[in-house]
Every structure is written in C-alpha cells, then in structure tokens.
Amino acid sequence: MPAIAVSTTINDDTVEFLCQPDETLLDVLRNRLGLMGAKEGCGTGDCGACSAIVDGRVVCSCLVLGAEAEGRTIETIEGMANGNELHPLQRKFIEHAALQCGICTPGFLMAAKALLEVNPDPTETEIRFWLAGNLCRCTGYDKIVRAVQDAAAEMRGETA
Amino acid sequence: MSFDATFQNKRFNSVGTRPLRPDGIDKVTGRARYGADFNMPGQLVARVLRSPHAHARIKGIDTSKAEAVKGVKAIVTAADMPDLTDGDEALFAILDNCMAREKAMYDGHAVAAVAAIDESSAKAALKLIKVDYEVLPHVVDVDAAMMADAPVLNDTIFTQGVEPAPSKPSNVANRSEFGHGDVDAGFAKADIIVERSYKTEQAHQGYIEPHACVASCNADGTADLWVCTQGHFVYRQNCADLLGLEASKLRVTSSEIGGGFGGKTHVWAEPVALALSRKAGRPVKLIMSREEVFRASGPTSATSIDVKIGATKDGKITAAEATLRYTSGPYPDMWAELGAMTAFAPYDLENVKTVGFEVVVNRPKVAAYRAPSAPMAAFAAESAVDELAKEIGMDPVDFRIANVAKEGTRSSYGPVYGPIGIGPTLDAAKAHPHMSAPLGPNQGRGMACGFWFNFGGQTCTDLNISADGTVTIAVGTVDVGGSRASLSLIVAEELGIEYSDVKAVIADTSTLGYNDMTDGSRGTFSTSMATISAARNAIEVMRQRAAIMWDIPLEHIYWEDGHAKAAGSKHGNRAPLSVKDIAAEAGNTGGPIAGHSELVADGAGVSFATHICDIEVDSETGSSRVVRYTVIQDAGKAVHPAYVEGQYQGGAAQGIGWALNEEYIYGDDGRLQNPGFLDYRIPVCSDLPMIDTQILEIPNPNHPYGVRGVGETSIVPPLAAIANAVSNAVGLRMSHIPLSPPRILAALNAAKT
Numbered sequence: 001m002p003a004i005a006v007s008t009t010i011n012d013d014t015v016e017f018l019c020q021p022d023e024t025l026l027d028v029l030r031n032r033l034g035l036m037g038a039k040e041g042c043g044t045g046d047c048g049a050c051s052a053i054v055d056g057r058v059v060c061s062c063l064v065l066g067a068e069a070e071g072r073t074i075e076t077i078e079g080m081a082n083g084n085e086l087h088p089l090q091r092k093f094i095e096h097a098a099l100q101c102g103i104c105t106p107g108f109l110m111a112a113k114a115l116l117e118v119n120p121d122p123t124e125t126e127i128r129f130w131l132a133g134n135l136c137r138c139t140g141y142d143k144i145v146r147a148v149q150d151a152a153a154e155m156r157g158e159t160a
Numbered sequence: 161m162s163f164d165a166t167f168q169n170k171r172f173n174s175v176g177t178r179p180l181r182p183d184g185i186d187k188v189t190g191r192a193r194y195g196a197d198f199n200m201p202g203q204l205v206a207r208v209l210r211s212p213h214a215h216a217r218i219k220g221i222d223t224s225k226a227e228a229v230k231g232v233k234a235i236v237t238a239a240d241m242p243d244l245t246d247g248d249e250a251l252f253a254i255l256d257n258c259m260a261r262e263k264a265m266y267d268g269h270a271v272a273a274v275a276a277i278d279e280s281s282a283k284a285a286l287k288l289i290k291v292d293y294e295v296l297p298h299v300v301d302v303d304a305a306m307m308a309d310a311p312v313l314n315d316t317i318f319t320q321g322v323e324p325a326p327s328k329p330s331n332v333a334n335r336s337e338f339g340h341g342d343v344d345a346g347f348a349k350a351d352i353i354v355e356r357s358y359k360t361e362q363a364h365q366g367y368i369e370p371h372a373c374v375a376s377c378n379a380d381g382t383a384d385l386w387v388c389t390q391g392h393f394v395y396r397q398n399c400a401d402l403l404g405l406e407a408s409k410l411r412v413t414s415s416e417i418g419g420g421f422g423g424k425t426h427v428w429a430e431p432v433a434l435a436l437s438r439k440a441g442r443p444v445k446l447i448m449s450r451e452e453v454f455r456a457s458g459p460t461s462a463t464s465i466d467v468k469i470g471a472t473k474d475g476k477i478t479a480a481e482a483t484l485r486y487t488s489g490p491y492p493d494m495w496a497e498l499g500a501m502t503a504f505a506p507y508d509l510e511n512v513k514t515v516g517f518e519v520v521v522n523r524p525k526v527a528a529y530r531a532p533s534a535p536m537a538a539f540a541a542e543s544a545v546d547e548l549a550k551e552i553g554m555d556p557v558d559f560r561i562a563n564v565a566k567e568g569t570r571s572s573y574g575p576v577y578g579p580i581g582i583g584p585t586l587d588a589a590k591a592h593p594h595m596s597a598p599l600g601p602n603q604g605r606g607m608a609c610g611f612w613f614n615f616g617g618q619t620c621t622d623l624n625i626s627a628d629g630t631v632t633i634a635v636g637t638v639d640v641g642g643s644r645a646s647l648s649l650i651v652a653e654e655l656g657i658e659y660s661d662v663k664a665v666i667a668d669t670s671t672l673g674y675n676d677m678t679d680g681s682r683g684t685f686s687t688s689m690a691t692i693s694a695a696r697n698a699i700e701v702m703r704q705r706a707a708i709m710w711d712i713p714l715e716h717i718y719w720e721d722g723h724a725k726a727a728g729s730k731h732g733n734r735a736p737l738s739v740k741d742i743a744a745e746a747g748n749t750g751g752p753i754a755g756h757s758e759l760v761a762d763g764a765g766v767s768f769a770t771h772i773c774d775i776e777v778d779s780e781t782g783s784s785r786v787v788r789y790t791v792i793q794d795a796g797k798a799v800h801p802a803y804v805e806g807q808y809q810g811g812a813a814q815g816i817g818w819a820l821n822e823e824y825i826y827g828d829d830g831r832l833q834n835p836g837f838l839d840y841r842i843p844v845c846s847d848l849p850m851i852d853t854q855i856l857e858i859p860n861p862n863h864p865y866g867v868r869g870v871g872e873t874s875i876v877p878p879l880a881a882i883a884n885a886v887s888n889a890v891g892l893r894m895s896h897i898p899l900s901p902p903r904i905l906a907a908l909n910a911a912k913t
C-alpha cells in the first residue's frame with residue numbers, strides 16, 4: 001500500500017511523517033517518531049496505557065489511525081513537563097507513590113491532565129469515573145486518586 | 161567474614177521514612193524503558209503461530225509457502241529447538257510450553273514462529289504455515305479431568321505419592337499430604353461440624369505490560385537478550401539450557417518491568433526469539449499481544465476444594481481437614497501442594513490433615529500468581545471457619561482469636577512458628593473502627609485471614625563508594641515496585657549517609673553474580689540482607705583506611721553513626737572521619753572502596769494478614785460493589801512504608817477482582833472465549849473505594865532490621881473476605897469464585913424457588 005504523508009503538531013513541534021493507511025497513531029508514535037512513553041497494553045482500547053491528548057481530548061492512540069493526525073494538535077507524555085520542571089500531576093504521582101511498576105503511569109497522567117483541564121475541582125467519584133478507562137494492576141488506584149486530588153488542589157492554588 | 165543476620169533492635173534514621181523513589185522521574189516522563197521499548201539495529205519482527213485446538217497431535221508442519229513470503233528471514237518450529245533437557249522434567253515442560261513438540265496441549269500453544277522485516281510480512285507468513293492437526297479429546301475442568309473416563313493428556317503421568325503406585329496413567333500427577341494429630345478422633349470430639357465444597361475459577365496475573373524481548377545471537381556463540389522479567393539470571397539459565405548456549409556468553413539485561421506478579425518468572429517466548437535470531441543471523445524483537453498473554457502465558461490454577469472443620473460449642477476447633485484439587489495446565493507442578501500447606505496455616509490445631517491433588521488439563525501452563533495457590537485454599541478454609549463461627553453463635557473474629565496460631569504453635573504444614581503476626585492482626589481487626597461501623601441496606605461485612613511463607617534465596621550485591629563519598633549499589637533483583645528506594649534507604653541507614661547520596665542500579669547478568677527471581681516476596685527481604693552485608697564489608701574497608709590515614713592500629717578504630725572513630729584516650733581527640741573524608745583519600749590509602757556480598761538469605765519470616773470488607777449487593781442484577789476495605793498486615797519492618805501500603809492495596813485489589821469478576825471462560829471446544837481486558841474484566845478505578853491499610857511490625861528474628869516479605873500475603877484473604885461479606889449480605893452461603901453477577905443472581909433465584 002502506498003504510504004500517506006502526514007503533517008501534524010506534537011508537543012508544540014511541527015512533525016511530518018509517512019505511515020501506512022492501517023497504521024495506528026500509537027505505532028507511529030512509538031515506532032516512527034521514537035515517542036515510546038505511550039505503551040501498548042492491549043491494542044484494543046481497553047487499558048488506556050496508550051493514552052494521548054488529541055485536540056484537547058484524551059484518546060486511546062491504539063484506536064486512532066496515524067493518518068488521522070493530519071492537522072491536529074497532539075500531546076504525549078514526553079511533552080508534559082516543561083523542560084526539567086515537572087507538571088504538578090507528575091510531581092504528585094511521585095510524592096504519593098502513585099506508581100509501582102509505572103507502565104500505566106503515562107496513560108494515567110495524560111487522562112488526569114485532560115480531566116483537570118475541563119474540571120479543576122473534581123470529586124473523588126468524578127476522578128474515579130474519568131480514569132475508569134485506564135487500567136492499573138499494581139496500586140489498587142488509592143494512591144493514584146489521592147495524587148490527582150492533591151495535584152488539583154495545588155493547581156487551584158490551595159496548597160496545604 | 162560470615163554475616164550475622166539476627167535481628168538487632170536498633171533505632172532507625174532512614175529506614176521507615178518515605179523519600180521520593182529514585183526512578184520516579186523517568187517513569188512520569190515516559191523515559192523509563194520497558195520490555196517493548198528497546199530496539200537493535202537491523203532487528204526483525206517476530207510473530208508466533210498458535211494452536212486453535214485445546215488438544216491435538218501435530219502430524220506435520222509445512223512452512224514452505226511461508227518461507228517464500230518476501231521479507232521473511234526465518235521460521236522456527238520444535239525441530240529448531242531440539243530437546244537438550246536430559247531428563248529434567250521441569251525444564252522439558254518449559255521447552256514444550258515454548259514450542260509444542262508432538263502435541264498442542266491447549267488453545268494458544270505455540271507451534272511455529274516467524275521473523276520478518278516487518279509485522280505485515282510476518283503476519284502474512286503465519287497464514288501460510290500449514291499445520292496438520294489430529295484433534296484429540298480434551299478436558300479443561302479439574303473435577304472432570306480426575307474422572308476415570310477423562311481423556312488422558314500424557315500417558316507417562318502415573319500419580320506420584322500414592323501407595324501402591326498406580327498401574328494406569330491418569331491426569332492426577334501427584335498427591336501430597338500435610339498435617340498432624342488424628343482428625344477422626346478430633347471430629348469425634350466436635351459438637352458442630354461444617355463440611356462444604358468450593359470452587360474457584362482460573363485467573364490471570366493481568367500485568368499491563370505484555371511479555372516483550374529483543375534477542376540477538378552472534379556468529380561467535382555470544383548472545384544478548386533484553387527482556388522484561390522478574391529474574392534475568394533465571395531467564396539466562398533457562399535460555400542457555402534450552403538452546404545449548406554457554407550461560408556466561410548470554411548476557412541478559414532486564415528492562416523496567418510493567419508488572420509480573422509471578423507471571424514473569426519463567427521463559428515463554430524468549431527462547432523462541434533467540435532461536436529465530438540464531439537462524440536469521442539478525443536481532444529479533446518479539447512482543448506478545450494481549451490475546452496471546454491471556455491464551456498462552458500465566459494463569460493461576462482453577463480449583464475444587466472440600467473442607468471439613470469441627471469445633472466444640474465453646475469455640476475450640478477440634479479437627480480440620482481439606483482435600484484440594486488444583487489444575488496445573490498440561491505439565492505437573494506443585495500448586496496443589498502449596499495450597500495444602502497454606503490452607504489452615506493461621507490456626508493452632510491439634511488435629512489437621514490436608515491432601516493436595518495436582519491435575520493436568522488442557523489449559524495454559526500455570527505460573528505463579530502472588531502467593532501462588534494460597535488464596536484459593538484460604539477462600540475454602542476461611543469460608544468454612546466463618547460458617548462454623550456462625551453456627552456456634554460466636555463472632556467470627558473472636559472465634560479466630562480463640563484458635564489462632566502463635567509462637568511455638570506447630571503449623572499445619574509442619575514447622576513450629578517463631579514470632580508471628582496473625583494474633584496481632586486479628587486483635588487490630590477487632591479494635592478497628594471499620595469492624596463496628598454501621599452497615600447500609602443490602603450490605604454485608606466479611607473478614608478473613610491469610611498466610612504466605614515468603615522466600616529468601618540466592619542474592620549477590622555490589623556496593624561501590626565513589627571518590628566524593630556517594631554510593632552506588634548494583635543489585636540483581638528486578639525492581640517491581642519501589643525496591644530501588646528501599647535498598648537506597650538501607651544503604652543510607654547502614655553507612656550513615658543521606659538517601660540522596662545513594663544510587664541503586666539493576667545489574668545485568670554479566671556484571672553481577674547469580675540472583676534468584678524477584679518472587680516469593682523476596683526482593684526487599686533478601687536484597688536488603690545482602691545490601692546490609694555489602695555495606696558492612698565496605699565499613700570494614702573504611703576502618704582499615706582510617707587506620708592508614710591516622711596511622712594507628714585497626715583495633716583502635718570503631719564505626720559509629722556513619723563515622724570512623726578512634727577509641728581510647730590515646731587517640732580519642734581525633735575528629736571522626738566521615739564516609740566522604742575516607743573516600744576522598746581512597747587513592748592514597750589503597751584504591752577504590754567497595755563492599756561485596758553473596759549469600760543465601762534464609763528465614764524469610766512468614767507473613768499474615770487480616771482483611772475486612774463491606775459489600776453491597778443489588779439483588780435485582782446480582783452485581784455487587786465493595787464499599788469499604790481494610791487491610792491489616794505484618795511487615796516485620798516497613799522499610800519504605802508508602803510502598804508497603806502500595807503492596808497491601810494492590811494485592812487486595814487483585815483479590816477483589818478475582819473474587820468478583822475475573823475468570824477464564826472456555827467453550828465446549830476448549831477454546832478460551834475471553835482473551836482480552838474487555839471480557840476478562842479486572843477492577844477499574846470506579847469499581848473500588850479507597851483501600852485502608854494498617855502496617856503492623858512484628859520483627860522477623862532472621863533479618864538484621866526485622867524485615868519480612870510484604871508483596872504477596874495481601875492477595876490471600878480477599879477471596880474469602882468478599883465471599884463472607886456477600887454471603888452475609890444476601891443471607892446465602894456463596895461457594896464458587898468469582899461471585900460474578902450471574903452467579904449471585906442464580907443463587908438468589910434458586911433460594912426463592
């Protein structure tokens with residue numbers, strides 16, 4: 001099949017790539033662009049390890065075609081910190097021990113970032129349902145939810 | 161110098177604090193490299209062809225058409241992996257599981273593999289491989305496999321452990337028995353006896369990271385393997401043995417690991433990747449898909465268990481007996497034996513007997529899953545204990561306290577206990593506010609206890625002190641969830657330096673001596689022991705260096721609070737030398753300063769937990785929800801309490817999933833019907849409440865800091881605790897795990913009619 005030329009914006013940089021028509025955005029990120037922070041846990045949209053933000057919406061990048069990136073604005077885990085300054089969510093995940101193995105962490109951070117952009121003051125229930133598309137097998141979610149609550153409070157300027 | 165591992169009741173400066181984990185930044189920025197995140201120049205992509213049949217003879221494999229596909233560089237079958245196992249049955253099982261030889265033994269069993277320049281060529285080639293199968297009758301259910309008319313999977317299996325030895329092969333690989341006293345006499349003394357049968361379905365570890373590796377075999381017989389594993393030294397040995405490589409020429413590097421829980425303790429696809437690389441003469445990357453992970457890796461046993469317990473009216477257990485049948489997949493193992501050992505471990509019993517039957521079935525080869533075999537045994541035993549308490553009219557916690565094992569108790573599996581934490585966890589449960597909190601409508605409360613042995617094992621550690629006084633430790637146990645942080649704390653404690661001055665790295669197999677797996681909750685227990693020993697060896701070197709610096713006899717120098725100090729009035733007014741002071745002079749006093757340690761860590765220290773949970777059941781749909789959950793567990797000593805809590809919470813969540821939802825569902829054709837996260841549903845964030853934890857610290861006498869393993873026990877009580885809670889909520893005894901909505905609904909409907 002002839003490759004498709006795609007021009008897009010990833011983490012504020014203009015990026016151009018060629019991909020196959022049936023290639024997923026996740027494969028493009030990982031295999032063509034070297035952005036391996038997004039992980040493949042299932043490839044079927046069930047685990048959220050591949051989460052990325054496309055035009056402000058969190059998506060499973062394994063369910064998006066690479067060709068669909070044309071003209072979009074994409075955020076991945078690699079663009080979350082500002083240089084060496086971590087995003088509050090990243091910092092709080094470390095502080096709260098919200099990761100054990102860490103394979104799910106990039107996906108959770110992407111999803112949580114998208115949540116706090118639309119809802120800066122979510123309840124515990126809202127956090128739990130928003131993050132229900134991201135699987136974590138290690139933590140039991142307790143510390144993840146607390147990290148998100150704490151980061152949200154800090155971002156609202158309510159630091160303890 | 162021999163190392164004294166006895167517990168020393170010291171005051172801690174670093175141990176017990178909660179510093180940030182050193183690998184945190186890599187993991188929140190996406191920089192940490194997991195199994196699938198490594199590439200080699202010129203690497204090929206591998207895909208595996210798997211049997212669609214539960215049981216079939218492989219009469220022939222024709223790969224000629226597949227070989228002709230453009231871009232295909234190598235195809236391997238069992239013929240490329242000759243049997244070098246030399247009568248070692250366990251190793252042969254691993255070989256046969258990696259690549260089916262005469263027969264495919266389960267749906268998903270590997271029969272051939274392709275390496276090609278890209279995925280589409282590899283997939284195209286898979287479709288063109290022709291396997292000539294003769295489909296055989298199969299059996300997947302544990303009780304059905306034990307019937308006299310069941311299809312026999314392997315006609316070389318004659319039940320071991322029975323007298324006289326059977327003359328006919330069967331699916332029962334072995335019988336094991338544990339216990340003491342006279343159970344018949346014990347039951348004769350009982351006022352009340354509860355006798356029940358239970359079943360549990362097969363669950364998967366469900367790590368989010370599928371198995372992945374890159375293999376590179378060179379023409380000179382050397383090879384490299386980059387892989388996500390719980391034990392790269394064991395993988396090296398397995399791969400070397402199976403492929404006829406020299407172990408020292410195979411360098412295995414463990415990547416970050418995206419969860420294992422026991423499922424990454426022996427090789428699955430790695431020897432296949434190496435065989436493909438050897439044949440193609442190029443590096444090969446092999447990643448299992450999620451469907452392959454479910455069909456062909458991991459799962460735990462399905463079980464069928466009978467329990468009989470008798471007690472007097474005043475609440476003393478007089479006898480306990482259990483028969484436990486565990487599936488092991490197509491190859492015999494020791495899963496039933498572990499179940500039989502653990503079933504009644506929390507109790508002080510005069511008369512106890514457990515019998516385990518290991519049963520082969522046409523399901524994937526069972527792998528360890530967090531405290532393997534114990535959760536199912538505890539489910540059966542703790543359900544019966546609860547029912548017995550109810551019949552006697554005693555509170556379930558009080559009934560357990562009245563029969564609890566303590567120091568000096570002869571355990572149901574043999575050894576006499578040292579100091580143990582089961583009594584204290586029960587006392588803490590009794591006093592916990594959760595226990596007396598009011599319940600809402602349709603809610604029930606349950607509690608249960610759990611036990612795990614914990615392992616020690618072979619461990620090797622290097623500690624190097626740099627010229628600036630900062631320290632690197634190289635360990636051979638994989639960091640599955642925070643052990644770099646705990647081990648850095650140990651070094652800081654032992655040397656009296658800052659946590660931030662320590663860096664822990666996981667060394668590859670060519671850089672350090674052999675280390676056992678990170679399994680059996682041994683990561684922090686054993687490696688901390690080796691780390692303490694290495695640090696003490698380094699302190700010895702530093703004392704010698706201080707003697708040179710001061711030019712005074714060695715025996716006048718002692719080590720205290722992170723400093724070399726001079727003893728006695730003659731030298732007493734010298735300012736103590738810090739690690740940094742001594743390190744700065746190392747070049748002039750004998751060269752680099754290092755401490756090394758190799759040991760077999762003994763006395764891992766058994767671990768106990770008590771869990772409490774509240775469940776709400778919707779009687780219209782049969783669905784249930786955990787509304788409150790509390791874990792109380794003995795850690796010996798919590799080195800980094802945040803990660804200990806994480807282990808407690810994670811194990812509880814896995815147990816909750818298993819108890820309520822997770823199960824392998826097979827069709828009549830023996831094919832797995834739910835090999836994906838959509839239909840094999842693990843708990844998601846909105847399914848669970850916060851999970852409260854309480855860490856108890858009953859020191860392990862066999863570790864200098866009192867550490868016990870903490871990783872596994874937390875998955876043992878939930879099956880029973882939840883079954884007890886659901887049973888209390890619906891007023892019916894639930895005896896088949898998972899308690900999925902259809903199963904609860906069926907029980908409710910059956911009770912109505």
Ligand code: FES
Pocket residue numbers: 039040041042043044045046047048049050051060061062063
């Ligand atoms: S890999 Fe995309 S949702 Fe699992």
Ligand code: FES
Pocket residue numbers: 098099100101102103104105135136137138139368418419
């Ligand atoms: S930390 Fe391991 S899956 Fe979430």
